[in-house]
Amino acid sequence: MxxxxxxxxxxxxxxxxxxxxxxxxxxxxxxxxxxxxxxxxRSLAAPYRANAGPHAIYVDGPWWAWLEHRGLTPPIVEAPRLPGLVRAGGRFGPWPAELSEAIAALPAEAPPQESFRAWLLRHVDAKTAEAIVGVAFIFSFDHDPGRLSAEFAHQRLRRTLAGGARYVAGGWSxxxxxxxxxxxxxxxxxxxxxxxxxxxxxxxxxxxxxxxxxxxxxxxxxxxPSARVATFDLGLRADGGPGWFRVMDLDDRIYAARYSLADPTLAPPGHELMQISAACAPDERKTDAERRVQRLLDQTWPGWRAAVQWHRGTIRTDCTGAIDLxxxxxxxxxxxxxxxxxxxxxxxxxxxxxxxxxxxxxxxxxxxxxxxxxxxxxxxxxxxxxxxxx
Missing domain, CATH: 3.40.50.720 (NAD(P)-binding Rossmann-like Domain)
Incomplete structure (x- = not known):
């Protein structure tokens, strides 16, 4: 038929x-x-069940409601209660409380015709503005979210930080x-x-x-327009390791998370899976992005290189959703x-x-x-x- x-x-x-x-x-x-x-x-088969990129589902969105209505919600896990590490203004530390305060104090609405950076500079100092622009990488994957529409970036910033993100147990498959x-x-x-x-x-x-x-x-x-991002997946021996679940490099636009700490089924016993995203400028090569990621891990996880058992990496173009200029x-x-x-x-x-x-x-x-x-x-x-x- x-x-x-x-x-x-x-x-x-x-x-x-x-x-x-x-x-x-x-x-x-x-x-x-x-x-x-x-x-x-799609997710890879065992032993390391890596997604095509690090993903989370937003349980406050209309699609989640659609899934709930049909009894199709997958098993989900939240991020483990381990500290995160943030680099902003050249310094590593916990998530800055003053950054959350600055974002919360922004006006409720932002104009679509103005760039996100220009709009921020009318409300916060330059250092804070650049840190907020760095946070916007998490949902835009763009190498310079400050160039995006203020309305586009601001709406998604508020929602991303509202705590509705969850991880699908067993990977997106x-x-x-x-x-x-x-x-x-x-x-x-x-x-x-x-x-x-x-x-x-x-x-x-x-x-x-x-x-x-x-x-x-x-x-x-x-x-x-869409973003250009390098993704890297690492399978590592779980022999010690740092005390953080994820690193957000707001300066260099890199997000790295040890996803198997939230969902142990993603890696075999005694191992863990880390997935990393690094925003790429239009002419940046994969090897250059990889060097940036390696520098970040060297600074935050001494000895990580010796623990690597498996790895893969690629450049992904125009596959991370729309960005509005x-x-x-x-x-x-x-x-x-x-x-x-x-x-x-x-x-x-x-x-x-x-x-x-x-x-x-x-x-x-x-x-x-x-x-x-x-x-x-x-x-x-x-x-x-x-x-x-x-």
Whole structure:
């Protein structure tokens, strides 16, 4: 049977769209180029169950509410009660209380047309402004968050520091498996190792990267700024180690966390998994970013090099969500609807949210654009759809 709806991409966005579409009676096919679902949310198999990058889910967001409503919330863990280490203004120490006070004292609203740095300098001194800009790396992954829209950065800063972040136990693949199982249980067909060279004729959601959507459609308007980040994963022997769970280098835009301290299943017994993100300037090489990370670890974890048992690293471009520059908001990003039957749901689409939540919002908008109830092509299809709807 020809599908009522084709979804290209079985990442979190594509699987969410498949579940909601199937709930509304669509006959859904999901095409995934990789050997298993998950997209950028895939995790490695044991012994080190590293994600494609360090991830947390925000339990105060609309997607979490969507998962709760369907009984799909994954097991989650909070950060362990170990101190964090922060570098700001060239000095290492605990999270500065005065930094939290300065952020809390900022106005509730910030303008979209002004840069984040310029807006901050109207409210705090230059040293504090640069520290707050450094904090904004955590949710933007950008090498210079001060250049972003003040509204974009300020809204996400408040939410990031509100304490709603949690870690998915077992890595993001735990959540991917829950979504894939629910989609399949509702009748959606997930075809892995399936590359789609041309757009299907019927209703379609492109739940891919914006670059892939641009390539498939030939639509040059499908572009929006994103960050460039180097990610490094380390598997280490757990023989001692520092007394911190994470290091936030606000000066050099590096975030390192020992994730297996929160979730021991991510590493084999006697070992631990650390995942690191380092913002990269447009022309910075991976080796240069790696040297910056190594310097940070040398300063904060003497002897770490001898403990390394496994490592990997890569540069990730345009895969950490949208960033809005001054004068733009999410409304200005590429529209979800691209015609009567084609929609594009990516984390750089014109939809609200934080990081991957944007893609989820875009997927739900895409289904609204296509119509929640499919139009059956025959009487037999109509009986099938009506039966599924009940």
């Amino acid at each position: 020809e599908p009522d709806l084709t979804i290209i991409g079985a990442g979190l966005t594509g699987l969410t769209a498949a579940i909601e579409a199937a709930e509304h009676g669509w006959q859904v096919t999901v095409a995934e180029a990789h050997s298993r679902p998950g997209g950028r949310a 735990t959540l991917v498996d829950l979504l894939a199982e629910r989609a399949a249980g509702l009748g959606a067909r997930i075809s892995t190792r399936t590359r789609v060279p041309t757009l299907p004729a019927g209703p379609t959601i492109l739940a891919t990267s914006l670059a892939t959507a641009r390539q498939l459609t030939g639509d040059s308007s499908l572009t929006w 001054p004068g733009t908001t999410w409304h200005d990003r590429p529209a979800v609807s691209r015609g009567d039957t084609l929609t594009v749901a990516t984390d750089q689409s014109a939809a609200p949210g934080l990081l991957a939540e944007v893609g989820i919002s875009a997927a739900r908008l895409a289904l609204q654009q296509l119509g929640e109830t499919p139009r059956p092509s025959s009487e037999s299809d109509s009986r099938h759809v009506q039966g599924r709807s009940r």
